Amino acid sequence: MAVLNRGMLKYRGNPQEMTKTAEGKVWQFDVPASAFDALSEKLLIVHHMRDQDNIRVRCISGTRPSENAINVRPNLEDAYLWLIKGESL
Numbered sequence: 001m002a003v004l005n006r007g008m009l010k011y012r013g014n015p016q017e018m019t020k021t022a023e024g025k026v027w028q029f030d031v032p033a034s035a036f037d038a039l040s041e042k043l044l045i046v047h048h049m050r051d052q053d054n055i056r057v058r059c060i061s062g063t064r065p066s067e068n069a070i071n072v073r074p075n076l077e078d079a080y081l082w083l084i085k086g087e088s089l
Contacts, residue, residue: 001013001014001015001018003018003080003083003084005083005084010083010084011079011083015076018076018079018080018083019074019075019076019078019079020074020079021079021082021083022060022074022078022079022081022082022083022086023074024071025060025061025062025074025078025082025086025089026046026058026059026060026071026072026073026074026078026082027057027058027059027060027061027064027065027066027069027070027071027072028056028057028058028059028069028070028072029056029057029065029066029068029069029070030051030054030055030056030057030068031054031055031057031066032053032054032055033050033053033054033055036048036055036057039057042065043057043059043060043061043065044059044060044061044081044085044089045057045058045059046058046059046060046077046078046081058072060078060081060082060085060086060089061089062086062089
């Protein structure tokens with residue numbers, strides 16, 4: 001498997017190893033629904049789900065995006081996004 005970004009080779013190898021490139025960069029946390037729009041302008045959010053008055057956010061960031069954020073296991077999509085956009089995060 002290979003990942004190219006603007007003609008530059010970002011990764012070449014197997015998918016399982018590729019997910020390791022995003023380890024420590026994928027976070028999950030809850031925010032009040034009223035704060036979500038502002039947050040989505042600042043972070044690379046890959047998934048979100050409403051849970052009553054809160055929204056559970058899964059994002060990619062080089063640093064902990066919130067005090068209550070926990071690291072979660074990256075998947076292949078997370079790794080791809082980290083390889084493509086990680087330098088700008």
